[in-house]
Amino acid sequence: MARRSGRRPGNPATRDAILAAARTAFAERGFDAATIRAVAAAAEVDPALVHHYFGSKEQLFLAAVQAPVDPRELLPAVLAGDRDGIGERLVRTFVAVWDSPAGAAGVALLRSAVGNEWTARLVREFLTTQVLRRILDHLDVDPAQLPLRGGLVATQLIGLAVMRHVIRLEPIASAEPETLVATVGPTVQRYLTGELVD
Amino acid sequence: MARRSGRRPGNPATRDAILAAARTAFAERGFDAATIRAVAAAAEVDPALVHHYFGSKEQLFLAAVQAPVDPRELLPAVLAGDRDGIGERLVRTFVAVWDSPAGAAGVALLRSAVGNEWTARLVREFLTTQVLRRILDHLDVDPAQLPLRGGLVATQLIGLAVMRHVIRLEPIASAEPETLVATVGPTVQRYLTGELVD
Numbered sequence: 001m002a003r004r005s006g007r008r009p010g011n012p013a014t015r016d017a018i019l020a021a022a023r024t025a026f027a028e029r030g031f032d033a034a035t036i037r038a039v040a041a042a043a044e045v046d047p048a049l050v051h052h053y054f055g056s057k058e059q060l061f062l063a064a065v066q067a068p069v070d071p072r073e074l075l076p077a078v079l080a081g082d083r084d085g086i087g088e089r090l091v092r093t094f095v096a097v098w099d100s101p102a103g104a105a106g107v108a109l110l111r112s113a114v115g116n117e118w119t120a121r122l123v124r125e126f127l128t129t130q131v132l133r134r135i136l137d138h139l140d141v142d143p144a145q146l147p148l149r150g151g152l153v154a155t156q157l158i159g160l161a162v163m164r165h166v167i168r169l170e171p172i173a174s175a176e177p178e179t180l181v182a183t184v185g186p187t188v189q190r191y192l193t194g195e196l197v198d
Numbered sequence: 199m200a201r202r203s204g205r206r207p208g209n210p211a212t213r214d215a216i217l218a219a220a221r222t223a224f225a226e227r228g229f230d231a232a233t234i235r236a237v238a239a240a241a242e243v244d245p246a247l248v249h250h251y252f253g254s255k256e257q258l259f260l261a262a263v264q265a266p267v268d269p270r271e272l273l274p275a276v277l278a279g280d281r282d283g284i285g286e287r288l289v290r291t292f293v294a295v296w297d298s299p300a301g302a303a304g305v306a307l308l309r310s311a312v313g314n315e316w317t318a319r320l321v322r323e324f325l326t327t328q329v330l331r332r333i334l335d336h337l338d339v340d341p342a343q344l345p346l347r348g349g350l351v352a353t354q355l356i357g358l359a360v361m362r363h364v365i366r367l368e369p370i371a372s373a374e375p376e377t378l379v380a381t382v383g384p385t386v387q388r389y390l391t392g393e394l395v396d
Contacts, residue, residue: 114364155361159353166318167356
């Protein structure tokens with residue numbers, strides 16, 4: 001994977017202090033309410049240094065969560081194309097990321113989130129603000145249903161990752177990606193755009 | 199919940215030795231291949247003592263996994279009734295168990311399984327032999343598809359438990375049980391009896 005930015009890594013101790021402050025801020029207040037300014041104050045550095053080291057608030061958040069991939073690089077391909085194919089495209093992209101070298105970092109993040117309330121909050125914020133919101137904003141469905149739709153998608157996809165990569169239940173663990181796309185894709189599609197209640 | 203048996207608990211050290219041997223045997227060989235005789239030999243006790251303390255191989259396995267509920271007590275109600283309602287009934291029962299006091303033990307088991315390969319194997323065996331097999335045996339579908347169907351059901355249900363009780367993503371975490379039955383039930387139904395590929 002290409003490096004995300006040409007920024008120099010900077011002083012490791014300062015970076016670590018900023019990341020620790022960012023984790024606390026994002027876990028306590030959530031992504032939307034946390035600010036670069038507050039993170040900088042907690043780390044006792046100038047806000048400009050946070051921007052210098054990490055770029056935008058989104059980039060700081062991805063670094064704080066230790067997200068192995070940037071959803072902004074992956075979601076455009078999922079969202080492009082016909083509305084009825086979004087479920088399959090989302091599952092295809094999700095499976096490809098988890099089957100890639102980034103998947104090991106995903107498993108580590110999942111392990112941490114399951115064992116640690118703080119990481120669980122960060123993962124929740126990551127899913128909500130960096131993944132689900134970006135997808136749901138593109139769908140022409142009743143806004144009141146969006147949180148439930150997003151949550152249902154999350155249940156199916158996280159369950160797929162857990163069973164394929166952590167519990168390693170067969171035949172899910174060894175299934176061809178396209179088998180999962182064909183079987184799980186329609187579920188995700190229904191959660192995103194279908195009738196939720198018969 | 200009623201006590202499962204009138205047996206006395208027996209010598210704690212002996213019980214623990216049997217349980218440790220059982221965990222190893224079930225994780226290494228799987229539920230079907232592990233035998234009470236081999237467990238007894240590894241624990242250096244008479245097989246009759248294993249039966250005396252734990253009853254059947256199924257009961258020994260449930261104790262070894264620390265399963266908070268016995269699927270044999272819950273599944274008859276799921277399997278009774280019309281075939282088209284099995285998905286909703288399974289989700290209703292699953293949500294009720296996880297929302298009950300037994301749910302805390304389920305979360306503990308899940309945490310352990312995510313962090314520990316040995317427990318992951320036991321959970322895999324539990325899902326396969328104690329839950330999924332019992333459900334799938336009742337369905338009139340192509341036997342070749344049964345493992346995939348069972349695995350897909352597991353992805354959706356475990357993902358639901360993780361999101362509701364561990365990551366606690368809203369609105370899944372606080373959703374009314376019947377909302378989950380109405381939205382996730384059709385997914386489970388399709389995985390069990392529907393066309394898997396469009």
